[in-house]
Amino acid sequence: DSGVTQTPKHLITATGQRVTLRCSPRSGDLSVYWYQQSLDQGLQFLIQYYNGEERAKGNILERFSAQQFPDLHSELNLSSLELGDSALYFCASSNLAGGPSDTQYFGPGTRLTVL
Amino acid sequence: AQSVTQLGSHVSVSEGALVLLRCNYSSSVPPYLFWYVQYPNQGLQLLLKYTSAATLVKGINGFEAEFKKSETSFHLTKPSAHMSDAAEYFCAVSEDREYGNKLVFGAGTILRVKS
Numbered sequence: 001d002s003g004v005t006q007t008p009k010h011l012i013t014a015t016g017q018r019v020t021l022r023c024s025p026r027s028g029d030l031s032v033y034w035y036q037q038s039l040d041q042g043l044q045f046l047i048q049y050y051n052g053e054e055r056a057k058g059n060i061l062e063r064f065s066a067q068q069f070p071d072l073h074s075e076l077n078l079s080s081l082e083l084g085d086s087a088l089y090f091c092a093s094s095n096l097a098g099g100p101s102d103t104q105y106f107g108p109g110t111r112l113t114v115l
Numbered sequence: 116a117q118s119v120t121q122l123g124s125h126v127s128v129s130e131g132a133l134v135l136l137r138c139n140y141s142s143s144v145p146p147y148l149f150w151y152v153q154y155p156n157q158g159l160q161l162l163l164k165y166t167s168a169a170t171l172v173k174g175i176n177g178f179e180a181e182f183k184k185s186e187t188s189f190h191l192t193k194p195s196a197h198m199s200d201a202a203e204y205f206c207a208v209s210e211d212r213e214y215g216n217k218l219v220f221g222a223g224t225i226l227r228v229k230s
């Protein structure tokens with residue numbers, strides 16, 4: 001158990017819908033990262049937040065957005081869902097300044113299925 | 116941009132045999148390198164990381180990896196495979212962004228251990 005929690009574990013929805021994925025980092029960790037894992041794209045970095053502020057952005061679609069709240073939990077919002085958005089979404093957290101040598105601790109993931 | 120190549124999407128070894136999973140990286144700056152393991156239906160767990168302190172890095176569960184700058188490699192080894200080692204293994208390089216960072220993952224190698 002990494003200490004990172006993600007809810008829900010599974011999500012099944014229809015095309016065109018909007019969903020929110022939630023992540024609680026390890027106690028004391030200020031950085032939160034979101035990754036998408038799919039069969040065709042592999043593991044792809046989406047976005048990083050550090051203490052409430054966006055720090056780095058990856059291949060995140062405009063239909064996706066994220067935020068980190070004052071209690072440090074984070075939410076990933078996915079809208080106008082398409083079949084291709086079906087994937088496993090991971091949240092990770094790190095306890096240092098969010099720098100390149102930080103160890104990122106991964107949550108169990110949310111499996112999103114878009115029908 | 117940094118990148119990671121994992122040679123062999125599937126590796127099969129007998130129980131008790133040497134495990135060797137290959138990883139080559141591309142980076143214009145001294146890299147930070149990581150190996151993660153993913154068991155079925157679980158998140159990623161850190162096995163070990165290289166942060167320039169020592170070229171031979173020891174990790175959990177008897178795994179180790181050696182950083183070879185001349186070969187731009189960071190191969191993962193374990194002297195004797197156990198059935199519980201069957202999982203998917205990911206090599207990753209940390210890409211430093213201004214004020215943030217992200218992990219760039221290889222495509223993964225599925226390790227099968229035969230009894």
